[in-house]
Amino acid sequence: MKPFFLLTKKEVKDTFFSRTALFFLLLVSFLVGYGFLTAVKLYSEQSLAAVNNLLYARGFEPVPGLFGPVYGGLFVLFSLFLPFVIIPLISREKEHNTLALLTQLPFSFKEIFIAKIIAAFLFLLFVLVLTFPCVLLWRIYGGHLPINELSLLISGYLLYGMFVVAVSFFSAVLFNNTAAASIFSIFLITSSWIIDFGRDMNISPLLSLISAWSVTRLLKYFENGILSLSALADFILISSLFFLLAYIILRFDLKSKWRPISLTLILFIFGLLMVSHLSLNFDLTESQRxxxxxxxxxxxxxxxxxxxxxxxxxxxxxxxxxxxxxxxxxxxxxxxxxxxxxxxxxxxxxxxxxxxxxxxxxxxxxxxxxxxxxxxxxxxxGIKVDYGNEEIEYPGYPLVVKGKLSGIKYIYYLLIPLVLIAVSVSKNYKFKFKRSGAK
Amino acid sequence: MLKVSNLTKRYFKTIALDRVSFEVAEGAITGIIGPNGAGKSTLLEIITGFQNPDEGEIYFNDRPLPAFKEKKEIFSYMPEDLAIYPDYYVGEFISFINDVTRYVNPELIELLNLNPVKNKKIRYLSKGYHQRLKLFFALSNTKKFIVLDEPFDGFDPVQLMEILEFIRSENQKGRTFILSIHQLYDAEKICNHYVLLDEGRVVTTGSIDTLQRRFGEDNSSLEQIFIRALQ
Missing domain, CATH: 3.40.30.10 (Glutaredoxin)
Structure with missing residues (x-):
C-alpha cells in the first residue's frame, strides 16, 4: 500500500473512532430521528385538511415542510459540536508532538494536511449518510421526493460542514490547547450569526456589507432551493482561506510566514471581488417558489x-x-x-x-x-407586458402518514446507536484480538 | 562530517543559542551536555530542522542544509516530549511505521524487547517502555544521524544497560548518534565526544581525554570536568 493511503487510513481511523466522534454521531442519530419524527407528524396533521383541497395542497412541499427542519438540526450540531471532533486531528498532534513523528516519515506537509482534510470530509459524508434513512422512509410512506432540491439542501450542509472543518483546523493551529481552540472556533463560526443579526437590526453599514459573506446567509440559498454560483464560490473561497492559513501556520519549516499569509489574503480578496460579478442563480424548486x-x-x-x-x-x-x-x-x-x-x-x-x-x-x-x-x-x-394568467402548475404533495412511525424510532433511537457503539467497541479491541489470535 | 556553524536563536530578548559552532564526525557518539536551560533541545531542533535559526548554518560534508526536506533525509530525531499516539496498541504502531517506511527489522524489536508489550495500549506503557518505543521509531530507518533528546529518562539500571548496549551495536553498524543528556554519569558510559553548552554558548568540545587535559586531571570524571568548566 502507498504511504499516503496508509496515512489517510490512519487519519480516518483517528477521526471516526475517537470518543468525541462516537458521542457526536449518537447525537446526530437522536436529533435527526427526533427531527424527522416531529416533522412527519406535523406534515401529516396539516396534510389532513389539504388532501381534498387542491388549492391548499399547493402549499405542501416536502423540502421546506419536512426535510428543512430535519437538516436544520444538523446546522446546530455542526456549528457547536463538530469542532470538538475535528480540532483534535491537529491539536492532539501538537500536544503529543507527533507532528514531529509524522513529518519525519516519508510524508510532506501537504500530504499530512490533505490526509486530515480527507478524513474530515469522509466523516461529514458519513454524518449526512445517517440522514438517508429519513429519505428512504419518506419514500416508503409514499412521500414525494424533489431530488434536485433535496440534493441542493444536502450539498449546502456539506459545504457548511467543510467551512466548520476549515475554521476548526485554523483554530487548532493557532492554539496549543484543544479547549482554547474549540472555544475560538465556535466564536468564529457563530460570529456569522452575530453579523446576520446586526444586518437585520441595521446596526451598522459595515455589518451589512460583511453580511454578504456570512456563511449562514450563504447557506440560506441552499435551504431555499436556489443554486447560486456566487454562494457556492463564496463558500469554497471562505473555506479555502481558513484551510490555507491553517496550512501555512502549521508549517514549522517556513522561515517567514508573513509572505504566504499576505499572498493568501490578497488572493482571497481578489477571489471575492471576482465572485461578486457572478450572477448565475437557478431556482431548483419544483414549485418555482x-x-x-x-x-x-x-x-x-x-x-x-x-x-x-x-x-x-x-x-x-x-x-x-x-x-x-x-x-x-x-x-x-x-x-x-x-x-x-x-x-x-x-x-x-x-x-x-x-x-x-x-x-x-x-x-x-x-x-x-x-x-x-x-x-x-x-x-x-417603457415595456408592455401581458400579465394574463400565469397558472401555477405545482400540485403540492400533502401526505398523511398513519401508524407507521415506529420504524423511525427503531432506526434512529435503537439500531443506528447500537451499531455505532458496537463498531466503536469492536474496532477498539480488534487489533488486540487479531494479534492474540495470531500468537 | 556534520558542521554546526554560528547558530544563533533568539526568543524576543532571550538568547537561546549564541553563535554555537562545533563539528560531529561520522561514526561518533556525541553527547550534548549542559545544565537545564542551556539550549540543548533548541540546538537539536535546529540541527534537525524543527526550528529555524536566526543566524548560522548546518553543513553536511561541506554542503549547507537549509531546508527541512533535506535534513529529514539525513537525521532521525526523537524529541524529548514526543508522546506516541496513546490510544494505539504497540503492535499497531509498529505495523504502521514498518508499512510506511518499508523498513522491517525484527532484530530491532527483539533488541528493544517490545514483543511482550505488543498487545498493550501505548497509554498504559511504563515510561521505560515508552522510551523504547520512541527509540524504535527513531531507528526504524536507514538515516545516517540519529538525534535523541534525553533518551535515557525513565530507564531502570538494567534497562539502561540494555539500551546502551543497543546504541553501541547500532553505532558499530555505522550510525552516528547525537544525544542530549543531562545525566553526566549516563553520558560518560556511552559518548566518545562531548559538546558542553551553558546559557546558549559552547563552553568546550572534545573527547573525555581532551576535556581531562583542559579542565582536570587524568582520572577526572565528566561531572568534575563539567563543574570546573562551568566555573
Missing part, C-alpha cells in the same frame, strides 16, 4: 438601470415582506438592481414610501405588493 412567473421574468430581464429607494426600517415587518416576496425573487432575475435603505430626516418624512427609478424616470408608491410594483417598473422602462 423563488421566482416570478415566466412572463414577468422575461420582461424584467429587459429593464435596465432599475433603482429602488426604500423608506422603511430594516426590521419593519413590511420591509421583511417586501424582501421575501419581491427583492429575493428580483435578485434571481437580475442582481444589478440598486436598493437604497433611506436614513435620517428623509426616512422620517417619507416613512413607508418606495421610490422606483428607471433611467431618470421616477414613480412613488406606498404598496409593497407585486400587483402594484410591476406596472410601475414596466411603465417606467
Amino acid at each position: 423563488n421566482s416570478f412567473g415566466p412572463k414577468i421574468t422575461r420582461a424584467l430581464k429587459k429593464v435596465r438601470g432599475l433603482e429602488i429607494d426604500v423608506y422603511l426600517q430594516g426590521e419593519d415587518s413590511r420591509f421583511k415582506d417586501y424582501q421575501n416576496s419581491f427583492l429575493k425573487k428580483l435578485d434571481l432575475v437580475r442582481n444589478d438592481v440598486r436598493v437604497r435603505m433611506m436614513k435620517g430626516s428623509e426616512l422620517k418624512k417619507n416613512y413607508g414610501l418606495f421610490v422606483y427609478r428607471v433611467q431618470g424616470k421616477t414613480e412613488k408608491t406606498y404598496s409593497n405588493s407585486e400587483e402594484e410594483i410591476f406596472p410601475i417598473i414596466f411603465q417606467l422602462a
